[in-house]
Amino acid sequence: MQKKVFLGIDVGSVTTKCALMSENMELIAHRYIPTSGKPIIQIQKLMREISSEIPSDCEIGSAGTTGSARYLAGEIIGADVIKNEITAHAVAATHFYPDVRTILEIGGQDSKIIIIRDGIVTDFGMNTVCAAGTGSFLDHQALRLGISINEFASEAMKSKNPVRIAGRCTVFAESDMIHKQQMGHSTPDILYGLCQALVRNYINNVGLGKTIEKPIIFQGGVAFNRAIVRAFEEELGTEIMVPEHHEVMGAIGAAIIAWENYNATGKKTHFKGFAISDISYETSTFTCKGCPNQCEIAQLKLGDRVLARWGGRCEKWEYISNIKESPEDAAVTG
Amino acid sequence: MRITFPHIGNAYIAVKAMLDPLGVDYVVPPKCNKRTLSLATKYSPEGVCIPFKLNLGNMIEAVELGADHILNVTGHGTCRMGYYFKVQEQILRDMGYDVTMMLTGLSEHKLRGFLNLLRSVSNNAPWTKIISSFAFGIAKMTALDDIEIMANNMRAIEKVKGTATPIYRKGLQAIDDAADYRSLKEVVKECGEKLSEIEIIPDYKPLKILVVGEIYVVLDPFANMDVELELGKLGVITNRSLYLSRWVKKGLFFNPLGIDQWRDVHKAAMPYLKRDIGGDGWETVGEKVISSGHYDGMVHLAPFTCMPEGTAQCIMPSTREDLPVLAIYCDEQTSKAGMLTRLEAFTDMILMKKTGCLSR
Numbered sequence: 001m002q003k004k005v006f007l008g009i010d011v012g013s014v015t016t017k018c019a020l021m022s023e024n025m026e027l028i029a030h031r032y033i034p035t036s037g038k039p040i041i042q043i044q045k046l047m048r049e050i051s052s053e054i055p056s057d058c059e060i061g062s063a064g065t066t067g068s069a070r071y072l073a074g075e076i077i078g079a080d081v082i083k084n085e086i087t088a089h090a091v092a093a094t095h096f097y098p099d100v101r102t103i104l105e106i107g108g109q110d111s112k113i114i115i116i117r118d119g120i121v122t123d124f125g126m127n128t129v130c131a132a133g134t135g136s137f138l139d140h141q142a143l144r145l146g147i148s149i150n151e152f153a154s155e156a157m158k159s160k161n162p163v164r165i166a167g168r169c170t171v172f173a174e175s176d177m178i179h180k181q182q183m184g185h186s187t188p189d190i191l192y193g194l195c196q197a198l199v200r201n202y203i204n205n206v207g208l209g210k211t212i213e214k215p216i217i218f219q220g221g222v223a224f225n226r227a228i229v230r231a232f233e234e235e236l237g238t239e240i241m242v243p244e245h246h247e248v249m250g251a252i253g254a255a256i257i258a259w260e261n262y263n264a265t266g267k268k269t270h271f272k273g274f275a276i277s278d279i280s281y282e283t284s285t286f287t288c289k290g291c292p293n294q295c296e297i298a299q300l301k302l303g304d305r306v307l308a309r310w311g312g313r314c315e316k317w318e319y320i321s322n323i324k325e326s327p328e329d330a331a332v333t334g
Numbered sequence: 335m336r337i338t339f340p341h342i343g344n345a346y347i348a349v350k351a352m353l354d355p356l357g358v359d360y361v362v363p364p365k366c367n368k369r370t371l372s373l374a375t376k377y378s379p380e381g382v383c384i385p386f387k388l389n390l391g392n393m394i395e396a397v398e399l400g401a402d403h404i405l406n407v408t409g410h411g412t413c414r415m416g417y418y419f420k421v422q423e424q425i426l427r428d429m430g431y432d433v434t435m436m437l438t439g440l441s442e443h444k445l446r447g448f449l450n451l452l453r454s455v456s457n458n459a460p461w462t463k464i465i466s467s468f469a470f471g472i473a474k475m476t477a478l479d480d481i482e483i484m485a486n487n488m489r490a491i492e493k494v495k496g497t498a499t500p501i502y503r504k505g506l507q508a509i510d511d512a513a514d515y516r517s518l519k520e521v522v523k524e525c526g527e528k529l530s531e532i533e534i535i536p537d538y539k540p541l542k543i544l545v546v547g548e549i550y551v552v553l554d555p556f557a558n559m560d561v562e563l564e565l566g567k568l569g570v571i572t573n574r575s576l577y578l579s580r581w582v583k584k585g586l587f588f589n590p591l592g593i594d595q596w597r598d599v600h601k602a603a604m605p606y607l608k609r610d611i612g613g614d615g616w617e618t619v620g621e622k623v624i625s626s627g628h629y630d631g632m633v634h635l636a637p638f639t640c641m642p643e644g645t646a647q648c649i650m651p652s653t654r655e656d657l658p659v660l661a662i663y664c665d666e667q668t669s670k671a672g673m674l675t676r677l678e679a680f681t682d683m684i685l686m687k688k689t690g691c692l693s694r
Contacts, residue, residue: 068671086679110672120690121683123658126676209651293367313560314503319496 004061008255011069014108018046019251029053030248039069044277051274063271064258075308078272081261088253090114090121101213106222108135125206135222156227159192195231219246338401340389343553347510352471356456363396366556383637385550397431409441412612445586475579477522481505484529489566490540493533501528546575546621547635551664559670575621615642626655631684638665
């Protein structure tokens with residue numbers, strides 16, 4: 001009998017991640033690439049790359065997806081479990097750090113805090129109406145100051161007297177940074193000031209009403225930035241741990257959940273195989289004319305066959321097997 | 335004189351039932367949709383809450399259909415809602431629409447005020463007729479809530495997903511069409527039977543979540559992005575602290591008799607909050623206290639920038655009762671994808687707390 005390996009894919013707004021775990025839940029391989037606004041093509045690219053990493057005596061036992069494009073990714077690869085990114089991150093963190101009590105996670109477009117007690121999620125928070133201080137914002141500011149995001153941390157760490165930046169909102173933060181730059185403050189001082197502002201904003205907004213206790217781990221793409229890690233440590237007055245594979249923890253979590261699901265149910269996987277890398281999927285949208293709401297329905301098609309539809313307020317298009325009329329009919333009858 | 339009134343959930347069905355027998359010329363605004371929201375945000379002050387915005391959108395769309403008199407409620411509570419009618423009237427006038435607001439103060443005039451309002455739109459119809467049409471409206475309101483509760487229960491446990499909701503929607507239409515008490519009773523019975531015949535998942539123990547918060551966003555599925563429907567799809571039974579029929583009955587009948595209709599809830603909130611803070615903030619805190627033990631979790635809906643619910647939300651984490659609470663702010667900026675992620679994570683969290691694992 002062939003050994004099983006478990007696949008997790010995390011398709012975020014900015015980056016697409018994938019992790020391959022062994023039966024003993026050890027990481028075999030992982031990938032981290034930009035989503036570049038083309039999730040389907042990037043998922044296919046990941047699948048092509050990861051397929052070469054599977055040991056010859058192994059096959060996929062189960063697959064899971066997470067991230068903001070989890071439903072799309074799940075449909076394309078034939079995932080057995082589709083989980084939200086909060087659960088996936090919590091599962092991965094407790095796997096590597098069973099005694100963790102707080103998880104800080106900052107990604108491209110959102111930031112979360114997860115409170116864990118006795119290995120179980122007891123509370124979580126996510127940035128609401130404000131995106132200040134996520135990875136995209138740091139990227140943008142680095143670009144504006146003419147340094148690459150890879151140099152960001154080393155530049156910021158040179159700071160001697162960080163300036164205070166208003167971090168409540170990206171718009172205010174940017175104008176405040178420009179103000180400080182025009183006054184003649186050095187770039188490292190502004191950069192580290194920005195890191196501190198981001199951390200303050202995170203603690204005050206995302207972490208509002210949450211008790212942050214040790215051990216604390218910090219994961220997600222922004223954890224690459226050592227300056228942010230240092231700003232967190234200064235603000236919280238304690239040590240922060242950054243997992244070795246912090247950027248793919250979501251994908252690892254999805255793989256672990258797929259493994260748990262496989263062990264609990266023993267069902268054969270729905271995984272469609274690595275051949276899906278070479279199929280061309282088609283996505284399109286149409287406006288439902290069934291009621292005044294005029295929902296924009298997105299659909300994923302393979303040839304003539306509709307695989308999935310999203311975006312309606314009612315159940316009219318959602319359950320493919322229940323649908324009798326085609327979008328074209330709806331447009332006419334509406 | 336052509337009357338209109340803003341939407342709140344399915345209440346329009348009940349209001350229609352009150353106006354129809356009185357021979358009032360009225361127009362129901364189109365149900366809240368994307369256009370309503372775009373109009374609303376275009377003409378509303380930025381920082382005002384979503385109930386104000388959607389109501390204004392309803393009014394604009396109704397005025398376009400020829401309405402010139404708007405039925406509205408006001409109140410002297412602690413929240414800004416008491417002034418909304420005046421601001422909305424001014425905005426409509428600035429847009430060049432000549433409209434008249436027909437008001438009743440919910441907190442000061444109660445039942446009498448509402449009946450007087452009905453009388454004034456009906457060209458002074460006899461009181462017996464006013465009272466009988468009001469009663470029929472309340473009967474429809476009760477029927478609407480009855481089938482909604484049933485649908486919310488079935489949606490969580492149905493075997494084929496997407497079975498209960500179409501039956502519920504047909505039920506809404508049938509209630510709207512019912513012309514008398516007998517046909518109303520029949521359609522409710524028929525809808526109930528159809529819902530109870532749905533095949534359910536055997537041995538499935540659904541989670542139970544209570545939905546609380548500000549009345550408009552709790553009652554209006556457009557404003558709360560169908561939160562109950564989405565929880566139902568996740569296999570969760572939802573119940574609410576507020577149903578319009580109960581709220582109206584308690585507010586209009588008990589309150590004038592000097593009875594505090596929310597006494598239990600207020601009493602429960604006392605250790606944490608000792609007074610009314612406007613809107614439904616006091617009740618929200620109380621609901622958390624009395625719901626722990628009866629529910630697995632609570633979803634707290636609040637309009638963005640709402641002072642009472644914002645206050646309530648800040649009190650929530652410090653109460654002694656161990657009940658997970660998920661706060662969701664409803665605003666035109668809120669994305670549904672973000673809400674779904676939170677709902678999924680919230681149900682996972684409760685499940686892990688209860689059973690220690692994710693698989694059911």
